[in-house]
Amino acid sequence: MFQVLAADSIKEQGLQPLLEWKQAQVYSGGIDSGLVSLEKVDALLVRSATKVTAELLDSMPSLKIVGRAGVGVDNIDITAATKRGIVVVNAPDGNTISTAEHTFAMMAALMRNIPQAHANVKSGQWNRNQFIGNELYGKMLGIVGLGRIGSELAKRAKAFGMSVKVYDPFLTTERAEVLGVQLSTFDNVLQEADIISVHTPLTKETNGLLNERTLSKTKKGVYLLNCARGGIIDEMALAHFIEIGHVAGAALDVFKVEPPGDHPLLSLDSVIVTPHLGASTREAQLNVATQVATEIRSFFENKPVANSINLPAMSKDIYEKIQPFHQLAKQMGKIVSECHNKGVNELTATYSGTAAELETSYLTKALLAGFFENRIEVKVNEVNAIHIAKERGIMVGEKVTGNSFGYANTVTVTASGDGEAFTARGTYIDHYGPRIVSLDGFNIDFHPSGNLLYIQHMDRPGVIGNVGRILGDHDVNIATMQVGRKEAGGEAIMVLSFDKPLSDEMLTKLESLQDIVTINTITLS
Numbered sequence: 001m002f003q004v005l006a007a008d009s010i011k012e013q014g015l016q017p018l019l020e021w022k023q024a025q026v027y028s029g030g031i032d033s034g035l036v037s038l039e040k041v042d043a044l045l046v047r048s049a050t051k052v053t054a055e056l057l058d059s060m061p062s063l064k065i066v067g068r069a070g071v072g073v074d075n076i077d078i079t080a081a082t083k084r085g086i087v088v089v090n091a092p093d094g095n096t097i098s099t100a101e102h103t104f105a106m107m108a109a110l111m112r113n114i115p116q117a118h119a120n121v122k123s124g125q126w127n128r129n130q131f132i133g134n135e136l137y138g139k140m141l142g143i144v145g146l147g148r149i150g151s152e153l154a155k156r157a158k159a160f161g162m163s164v165k166v167y168d169p170f171l172t173t174e175r176a177e178v179l180g181v182q183l184s185t186f187d188n189v190l191q192e193a194d195i196i197s198v199h200t201p202l203t204k205e206t207n208g209l210l211n212e213r214t215l216s217k218t219k220k221g222v223y224l225l226n227c228a229r230g231g232i233i234d235e236m237a238l239a240h241f242i243e244i245g246h247v248a249g250a251a252l253d254v255f256k257v258e259p260p261g262d263h264p265l266l267s268l269d270s271v272i273v274t275p276h277l278g279a280s281t282r283e284a285q286l287n288v289a290t291q292v293a294t295e296i297r298s299f300f301e302n303k304p305v306a307n308s309i310n311l312p313a314m315s316k317d318i319y320e321k322i323q324p325f326h327q328l329a330k331q332m333g334k335i336v337s338e339c340h341n342k343g344v345n346e347l348t349a350t351y352s353g354t355a356a357e358l359e360t361s362y363l364t365k366a367l368l369a370g371f372f373e374n375r376i377e378v379k380v381n382e383v384n385a386i387h388i389a390k391e392r393g394i395m396v397g398e399k400v401t402g403n404s405f406g407y408a409n410t411v412t413v414t415a416s417g418d419g420e421a422f423t424a425r426g427t428y429i430d431h432y433g434p435r436i437v438s439l440d441g442f443n444i445d446f447h448p449s450g451n452l453l454y455i456q457h458m459d460r461p462g463v464i465g466n467v468g469r470i471l472g473d474h475d476v477n478i479a480t481m482q483v484g485r486k487e488a489g490g491e492a493i494m495v496l497s498f499d500k501p502l503s504d505e506m507l508t509k510l511e512s513l514q515d516i517v518t519i520n521t522i523t524l525s
């Protein structure tokens with residue numbers, strides 16, 4: 001049973017995909033609620049309030065997935081999660097409309113002094129002349145960052161007769177044309193806009209994007225909005241530009257530190273604020289909670305997740321095509337690791353045929369996960385595989401070849417180190433399954449599953465018989481047996497499979513047989 005902790009008051013109705021699933025036990029409560037031991041939690045759902053730090057992740061050894069019921073993942077230490085092999089998913093579009101509407105509402109409220117006028121009337125006054133506002137109609141809105149929310153805001157602004165200028169270095173002119181907005185330089189937006197609204201993520205490039213220097217380029221009397229992330233507009237610079245009368249007012253839903261406490265901006269009459277409410281609608285909360293709950297359930301059911309931050313996203317179609325090769329690659333990683341039980345500093349995966357047409361980087365990560373499984377303590381998966389390989393000084397290479405060795409596809413893995421190398425090749429045959437067709441240069445053909453024994457021996461009469469006799473004497477049933485050799489009388493290999501693992505005693509007896517070089521056990525699922 002998977003233990004799921006849904007923190008930050010995530011809407012319970014949206015958790016339905018997990019609540020109705022018999023394999024999940026869902027607890028709704030904060031990290032410190034004590035409802036479930038953090039050590040046992042398999043999945044954690046958060047909004048922006050819970051800070052998912054490296055320390056918190058360290059206190060949750062069973063954690064496999066973090067779901068952010070919203071867009072911004074700046075409250076989650078993605079690097080630490082990735083290192084630990086924890087998948088992070090978000091709900092990127094469930095709150096777009098709500099946040100665009102909130103931004104629009106803030107813009108209208110700012111231009112018409114609605115919060116100030118409201119407070120005035122509630123305090124028993126009726127100062128109509130104090131609250132003369134400005135129309136939105138005919139004004140130019142400058143949007144910085146035209147992603148999901150920026151685009152929705154642009155549509156609404158145009159419907160109100162505003163003109164829209166956009167700065168977004170990653171937006172193509174074609175996309176701007178489709179959206180009916182004018183793409184411009186940052187300086188041009190600063191110089192011409194009557195109102196500027198920021199809708200970028202908070203990155204090292206956008207942190208303080210509107211600062212003393214850039215604010216000085218804006219029109220006198222400009223209005224500013226930030227319903228994206230605190231810090232995109234430098235708060236001290238904004239306060240200064242309002243105090244000197246250059247900026248006419250600002251609407252802020254977000255702050256660098258939340259809650260902002262005793263902040264200079266809060267004492268300015270022309271600054272209107274909300275407590276990070278952009279996504280706080282019934283609709284958005286239902287959307288984002290349902291999206292992440294569905295993703296978490298898919299993850300535990302081994303189905304593709306669509307919105308992972310640290311795993312490649314995959315459609316159902318692609319997932320169905322890649323799944324057999326994913327399993328094959330993982331098994332091959334394990335086979336190579338066990339057969340070549342030595343130090344490795346380079347791993348190369350070569351794909352051909354139909355395997356080469358797939359997302360091979362995903363297959364290589366699966367291969368690494370299999371390779372490391374019995375080598376290191378840390379749980380390795382597709383999320384942290386590359387990181388772990390780098391950390392362990394293993395160079396990972398990926399190639400594509402036109403040579404399929406007569407098969408429709410092949411996955412070939414070569415592990416090398418200390419002047420030695422080992423190569424395994426596998427294929428996936430439709431309606432038949434995975435096969436390993438070559439090990440260390442020996443042609444062979446076996447199904448990679450169950451309890452396997454890889455025996456290197458000399459090709460001498462009686463070796464195979466002796467192995468069979470010892471196993472028979474101990475009542476061990478051989479399920480399958482494959483042999484391969486390069487030339488008569490030279491080196492040879494055997495791959496045997498059993499219904500259950502062999503005991504250490506059995507292995508010692510087999511190892512002591514004449515002409516046996518090495519024996520390695522491989523356990524595959």
Ligand SMILES: NC(=O)c1ccc[n+]([C@@H]2O[C@H](COP(=O)([O-])OP(=O)(O)OC[C@H]3O[C@@H](n4cnc5c(N)ncnc54)[C@H](O)[C@@H]3O)[C@@H](O)[C@H]2O)c1
Pocket residue numbers: 071072073092095096099144145146147148149150167168169170171199200201202203205206227228229253254276277278279280
């Ligand atoms: N207030 C809230 O409650 C709330 C709710 C949802 C989202 N958000 C925040 O709103 C912001 C936008 O969300 P979104 O879903 O539209 O994201 P998005 O990824 O769809 O859009 C972001 C846009 O910013 C652009 N961008 C990136 N770097 C830029 C730069 N240096 N200069 C200019 N443009 C740049 C990108 O090209 C992209 O088009 C995010 O910060 C998100 O966390 C806030």
Ligand SMILES: O=C(O)[C@H](O)COP(=O)(O)O
Pocket residue numbers: 047048049069070071072073095276277278279280
């Ligand atoms: O990034 C987001 O989705 C918003 O900032 C919403 O945050 P919240 O889920 O804490 O309201």
